[in-house]
Amino acid sequence: MPSSPAAPAAPAVELIGIDKRFGAVHANRAVSVAIARGSIHGIVGENGAGKSTLMSILYGYYQADAGEIRVGGRPCRIHSSHDAIAAGIGMVHQHFMLVDDFSVLENVMLGIEGAPLLREATAKARAALADLSRSYGLDIDADAVIHDLPVGLQQRVEILKALYRGAEILILDEPTAVLTPQEVDQLFLMLRRFRELGKTVILITHKLREIMAVTDRVTVMRGGAVVDTVDTAATSREQLAEMMVGRKVLLQVEKPPATVGAVVLDVARLSVIDGSGVARVKDVSFNVRAGEIVGVAGVSGNGQSELLEALAGMRSFTGNVLVNGKAVTADHHYSLARMLRRRRVSHVPEDRQREGLVGPFAANESAILGYQDDPACNGLILMDRRKIVARCQTEMRSFDVRPCNPVLRTAAFSGGNQQKIVLAREIERDPALLLVGQPTRGVDIGAIEFIHRRLLEMRAAGKAILLVSVELDEILALADRILVMFDGRIVGELPRAEATEAKLGLLMAGIEGHA
Amino acid sequence: MAAAPASEIPRWVDYLLVPLVNLGVALLLTGVVVVAVGANPIEALKSLVFGAVGYPEAIGFTLYYATNFVFTGLAVAVAFHAGLFNIGCEGQANIGGLGVGLVCLALGQWPLVIVFPIAVAAAALFGAAWAFVPGYLQARRGSHIVITTIMFNFIASALMTYLVVHVLIEPGQQAPRSSDFAPGLWLPMAKDLTRALGIDIGDPPLNLSSLLAVLACVLVWLFIWHTRWGYELRTVGHSERAARYAGISRTRAIILAMLISGALSGLVAVNDIMGVHHYLPVGWTVGVGFVGIAVALMGRNHPVGIAMAALLFGALNQGGSEIAFDIPQITKEMVVVIQGLVILFCGALENMFKPQIAALFRRRAVAEAT
Numbered sequence: 001m002p003s004s005p006a007a008p009a010a011p012a013v014e015l016i017g018i019d020k021r022f023g024a025v026h027a028n029r030a031v032s033v034a035i036a037r038g039s040i041h042g043i044v045g046e047n048g049a050g051k052s053t054l055m056s057i058l059y060g061y062y063q064a065d066a067g068e069i070r071v072g073g074r075p076c077r078i079h080s081s082h083d084a085i086a087a088g089i090g091m092v093h094q095h096f097m098l099v100d101d102f103s104v105l106e107n108v109m110l111g112i113e114g115a116p117l118l119r120e121a122t123a124k125a126r127a128a129l130a131d132l133s134r135s136y137g138l139d140i141d142a143d144a145v146i147h148d149l150p151v152g153l154q155q156r157v158e159i160l161k162a163l164y165r166g167a168e169i170l171i172l173d174e175p176t177a178v179l180t181p182q183e184v185d186q187l188f189l190m191l192r193r194f195r196e197l198g199k200t201v202i203l204i205t206h207k208l209r210e211i212m213a214v215t216d217r218v219t220v221m222r223g224g225a226v227v228d229t230v231d232t233a234a235t236s237r238e239q240l241a242e243m244m245v246g247r248k249v250l251l252q253v254e255k256p257p258a259t260v261g262a263v264v265l266d267v268a269r270l271s272v273i274d275g276s277g278v279a280r281v282k283d284v285s286f287n288v289r290a291g292e293i294v295g296v297a298g299v300s301g302n303g304q305s306e307l308l309e310a311l312a313g314m315r316s317f318t319g320n321v322l323v324n325g326k327a328v329t330a331d332h333h334y335s336l337a338r339m340l341r342r343r344r345v346s347h348v349p350e351d352r353q354r355e356g357l358v359g360p361f362a363a364n365e366s367a368i369l370g371y372q373d374d375p376a377c378n379g380l381i382l383m384d385r386r387k388i389v390a391r392c393q394t395e396m397r398s399f400d401v402r403p404c405n406p407v408l409r410t411a412a413f414s415g416g417n418q419q420k421i422v423l424a425r426e427i428e429r430d431p432a433l434l435l436v437g438q439p440t441r442g443v444d445i446g447a448i449e450f451i452h453r454r455l456l457e458m459r460a461a462g463k464a465i466l467l468v469s470v471e472l473d474e475i476l477a478l479a480d481r482i483l484v485m486f487d488g489r490i491v492g493e494l495p496r497a498e499a500t501e502a503k504l505g506l507l508m509a510g511i512e513g514h515a
Numbered sequence: 516m517a518a519a520p521a522s523e524i525p526r527w528v529d530y531l532l533v534p535l536v537n538l539g540v541a542l543l544l545t546g547v548v549v550v551a552v553g554a555n556p557i558e559a560l561k562s563l564v565f566g567a568v569g570y571p572e573a574i575g576f577t578l579y580y581a582t583n584f585v586f587t588g589l590a591v592a593v594a595f596h597a598g599l600f601n602i603g604c605e606g607q608a609n610i611g612g613l614g615v616g617l618v619c620l621a622l623g624q625w626p627l628v629i630v631f632p633i634a635v636a637a638a639a640l641f642g643a644a645w646a647f648v649p650g651y652l653q654a655r656r657g658s659h660i661v662i663t664t665i666m667f668n669f670i671a672s673a674l675m676t677y678l679v680v681h682v683l684i685e686p687g688q689q690a691p692r693s694s695d696f697a698p699g700l701w702l703p704m705a706k707d708l709t710r711a712l713g714i715d716i717g718d719p720p721l722n723l724s725s726l727l728a729v730l731a732c733v734l735v736w737l738f739i740w741h742t743r744w745g746y747e748l749r750t751v752g753h754s755e756r757a758a759r760y761a762g763i764s765r766t767r768a769i770i771l772a773m774l775i776s777g778a779l780s781g782l783v784a785v786n787d788i789m790g791v792h793h794y795l796p797v798g799w800t801v802g803v804g805f806v807g808i809a810v811a812l813m814g815r816n817h818p819v820g821i822a823m824a825a826l827l828f829g830a831l832n833q834g835g836s837e838i839a840f841d842i843p844q845i846t847k848e849m850v851v852v853i854q855g856l857v858i859l860f861c862g863a864l865e866n867m868f869k870p871q872i873a874a875l876f877r878r879r880a881v882a883e884a885t
Contacts, residue, residue: 023877314759337762347760355760358753365746370761372743372750382741 010073012037012169012200013058013089018067020053027053028064029225035169035217037072040191040201042211042232045221046244046444047415051204054221055171059091060084071169090162094174096154098146104157105129105142108164125164132163137193151299152183159190169200176210180299181472181505188214206445208237208251209473220244245446253452256460258480261290263325264433264464265311270319272306272488280306281317282488288433293455293465295479299508300470303488305350308437308468312347313337323433341370346426350437350468352415356422359411363401364392366410367425395424400450416447423451427458434458437468452478472501486510528876529869530820534813534861536868538827541860545853554844566837567830573837575705575719579791581822581829582721583783585728587807588825589735590779592816594660596739597772598752603649603664604780605804606671607642611781613675614641615788616683616693616795623697630700635727635785642781643774645671650773654766660773672798679797693795702790722790724782731779732818738775748772780804806832809858824861831857 011034020028028050035041045051056062058069060078069076071087078084084091098107105122108129115121129142138156146154155175162170172191176184191201191214203215211218212232220227220243227243241249265288272281281303288294296304310317313328313336320327323343330336340347347370349355357366368377368388377388392406399420401413410418419439426434439455440448455478459465469475475482482499484492484507492507546556567577587604594601614637622630649663676691685694705721739745751758751768758765783803788795806828813827814820835850860867 312760313762335762335764337760339762341762349760351756354754355756358750358757360753361749368746369750369757372746372761372763378743382737383743383746385741 010037011035011070012039012072013202014070014073015054015058016068016070018054018057018064018069020050020057020062020064026224028057029223030067031221031224031226033219033226033229035200035202037200038195038198039216040195040203040214042203042205042215042218043221044205044208044211044218044240044244046206046446047442048223048444049221049244050224051221052173053224055091055173055202055204058084059089059171085165085167088166088168089171090165090167090169091171092155092158092162092173092175094177096158098154098157100147101145103143103145104140104149104160107146107157108142108161112165128164129160132160136163136190136197138190150183151178151301152180152186155179155187156190167199169202170194171202171204173204174206175203176205176207177470178300180508181501182509184210207473208240211240212237222246241445245444247446249445250449251445252477253449253456255456255478258292258459259462260292260480261462263287263289264323265466266320266322266325267311268320268322270307270310270317270321272303272310272315272317274306274315280488281310284319284485284488284490286483286490286493288464288466290432290464291459291462292480293459293467293478295475295482296466296468296485297472297475297482297504297508298470298485302485302508304468304470304485305437306488307485308347308350308435308466311466312345312349312435313340337370338373341429344430344432345435346429346431346433347435348419348422348426348437348439350441352418352422353411357410357418359409361410362407363396363410363413363421364389364406367392367395367406367421369425371425371429395428396421398428399424399454414444416443419443419451420447423454427454431463433464433466435466435468438470439467440469440471440474472504475504476501484508525876528872530815533869533872534824536872537813537860537864538857540868541857544860545856548849548852548856549845552844552849554842559838559842559845562838562841563831563834565834566841567834570717571709571714572717572719573833575716575721576833577826577829578705578725579720579722579786579829580832581825582725582728582786583803584806584810584825584828585732585822586779586782586786587804588810588814588821589731589818590776590804591807591811592814592818592821593735593739593748593779594772594776595811595816596745596752597748597768598755599650599653599660599769599772599776601646601664601773601776601780602661602808603646603667603804604776604783604807605800605802606664606668607645607777607780608783608800608804609668609671609675610645611638611642612784612788612795612799613678614638614781615784619696619700619789620683620693620795623700625700627700627702631702631723631789634700634789635782638781638784639778640781642779642784643777646773646777646780647770650770650777653773654769668804676797679795683795685794691797695794696789698793700789701793702785704790720791722786724786724790727782727785729822731782732822735779736818744771780807806858809861813861828854828857 013035015031015033018028018031031054043051057064060080060083063079069078076087078087105126109121109125113121114124126142133140138160140153140156175187179187194201205211215232217229218232219229220240222244237251241251268285270281270284271279274280284307298304306315309315311321323345328339328343330339353359358369377384389406396404396406401417401420439451455465467478476499480496482494482496483490484504486508487510491510494503549556549559566573568574590604591601615634618630618634618637645667649660649667652658652663653660679693680691683693685692702722702724706716706718709716747763748768748771750761750763751765755765787799792799810821810824810828814824831854835854838845839847839850
């Protein structure tokens with residue numbers, strides 16, 4: 001534990017009785033949290049638990065309906081991010097807010113140039129940035145252009161931006177989502193250094209392991225309210241998960257040994273070149289057999305998404321893809337994506353909101369996306385809407401979608417329930433091959449368990465499953481074989497038994513030697 | 516994260532209250548304009564309402580105008596469901612007129628029962644063909660549909676003028692119009708029907724086409740929400756990426772939407788050319804395609820809403836001419852200003868008061884929840 005400064009030990013930030021409603025949704029219910037100066041404080045909770053709302057209130061994006069914010073013991077009104085910055089609060093967003101074509105220095109000084117002439121301002125900023133880098137040990141080339149930097153360094157620029165604006169309290173929203181395990185370690189070293197220097201860090205994450213690794217105290221939220229705030233040392237992952245969900249959850253679903261059958265998907269020398277002429281997938285070959293889950297690991301943006309889209313018929317590619325030994329081709333009437341569906345290839349896309357579902361559609365309409373011309377739900381001309389609704393109702397029941405209402409707008413369902421609608425649609429078609437991208441992204445812990453169990457059931461039923469995920473935990477929990485992609489290539493293949501986080505991490509970072 | 520979508524307000528508020536508030540504001544502003552030109556706004560409103568629905572002939576005129584607006588409103592809506600803004604209904608209607616004209620001129624000796632379906636098909640086909648080109652250019656070449664359809668309005672107008680003046684003109688005549696169609700091909704009028712029943716409703720241009728408009732509403736509703744093609748079209752309109760995921764061809768959906776949109780626009784010609792003029796004139800569309808945009812916007816792209824909005828605009832059109840007749844200060848141009856205001860508030864600014872009204876209802880919902 002860090003030693004508090006000798007001065008009166010007012011918390012760095014104190015949120016007292018924060019209450020916020022959006023229409024009928026009670027996003028924050030009388031939330032009170034005190035965050036000690038010079039500590040790393042974690043906030044965990046499922047989607048919709050209200051942690052993002054709470055942080056948005058602290059950073060001035062929303063105003064609380066009731067309650068008080070105190071910074072350094074003094075009541076503080078925060079009406080905009082300007083107020084927050086003035087109060088010494090900085091925020092590092094999950095999606096970086098950087099100008100890609102600007103240099104590190106230009107990004108850091110953007111908006112607070114501080115002198116009428118750019119030359120003068122740049123000189124000042126450069127000196128200040130050098131100071132910051134030195135005192136926090138944040139090594140960075142001030143003249144590097146953002147889009148040349150790896151994601152880990154881009155995040156460092158975001159942190160420097162906050163520090164440059166005088167942040168004493170740093171909020172990090174899901175900071176590890178885009179990092180390799182090694183980059184995560186570096187980030188945590190950085191956060192510990194901040195703590196030594198007396199800064200306060202608020203870490204929002206859904207990864208309980210990270211909470212355990214780096215925080216001093218942790219606040220658990222559920223349904224808009226604080227369940228408890230506890231010392232990290234006095235709790236465990238299981239206990240935190242139980243508090244988040246409100247019941248006991250299995251963090252690791254039991255996985256029986258695989259009974260592997262014939263090759264279902266055979267990919268040979270597949271390459272994808274995107275619209276702007278950049279090679280996204282480079283000469284990739286692998287196969288997936290019946291009854292096994294093949295996991296594709298990698299830091300986001302290394303070609304996994306493009307590989308999955310190519311296999312699902314959403315992107316053009318070169319190379320050979322055989323499904324059950326036969327090539328699949330589009331013809332005049334049917335696009336490749338449709339032909340694949342007819343050959344019993346199901347696809348759970350990475351971006352369920354924009355690809356897997358249509359937000360304004362009723363749930364039952366979204367539940368036939370891709371299968372809209374299935375004879376089962378069509379008459380000669382008109383669709384059999386009654387049958388479609390009934391089918392959706394059945395699927396919703398068997399996948400425990402809540403609310404179980406097929407005519408509700410798709411966008412009105414929570415992330416986890418939307419994902420269940422997609423999974424139900426794809427799994428209930430009894431596919432031979434299931435392509436799955438990020439099945440639990442933005443999904444509650446309780447639903448993660450459910451989804452993992454369903455995927456393992458599919459595996460037990462002898463289906464071939466290709467799983468693309470940036471969550472290493474998920475790959476390790478489900479896959480029988482693991483392919484690691486870096487820069488569009490498969491740089492390594494490991495059987496599950498030989499895969500360790502360290503080995504995978506090195507491969508994900510493109511450091512050869514294992515492949 | 517937990518924020519409810521801002522649009523979750525009762526449907527009747529969205530579909531009824533908001534348009535009514537918009538209409539009210541438009542009328543209020545109209546009142547100001549009327550006062551400014553020195554007329555009495557109450558008298559003007561009375562005249563407007565009486566002129567639109569005050570007596571049988573007025574109602575007949577209102578319904579006749581509404582028929583045209585239903586066709587173009589539906590046309591705009593179908594394109595809109597596929598994410599396209601078809602500004603070209605005017606031109607597509609104009610070319611639809613060519614189809615009707617050619618059929619009626621060529622088949623003068625045939626009975627109406629046979630010619631009517633052929634003329635309807637020709638109107639739809641010609642309108643669809645005119646919409647196909649911008650649709651194709653959008654789908655295959657990425658030429659923006661708003662630009663191309665506007666341009667095609669002008670091309671249609673020039674083409675029709677050329678054809679009527681140089682090719683189809685009545686031999687030996689000076690007026691830019693074709694010869695009259697055979698009287699056997701004039702569409703049955705509502706006034707004939709009522710006269711047969713012993714009721715005289717004057718001389719409104721209301722004819723058989725209005726039933727066609729009702730049929731079009733039903734068919735469009737079925738197509739958009741109850742067929743796989745309508746489903747695919749809506750998917751493309753909402754999310755191109757979802758369409759790609761589902762293996763739906765965006766190109767085909769766009770072209771299909773424009774074909775149907777153009778066909779619906781073309782049907783205006785059945786009402787006007789075959790039902791009213793009984794010959795092919797030039798420049799007969801007089802903005803019906805543009806009113807269709809306002810009608811579709813106000814009717815929320817749903818056939819029921821479109822029918823209601825079309826009736827409103829039909830009433831404004833008819834009542835507007837009555838005002839110009841009754842109140843000398845309000846000229847015909849002033850009536851256009853009034854209609855413009857209604858279009859401005861109900862069409863272009865349809866969401867101006869929506870956030871406030873939505874906030875009001877959210878607050879009420881919260882008050883009920885606590």
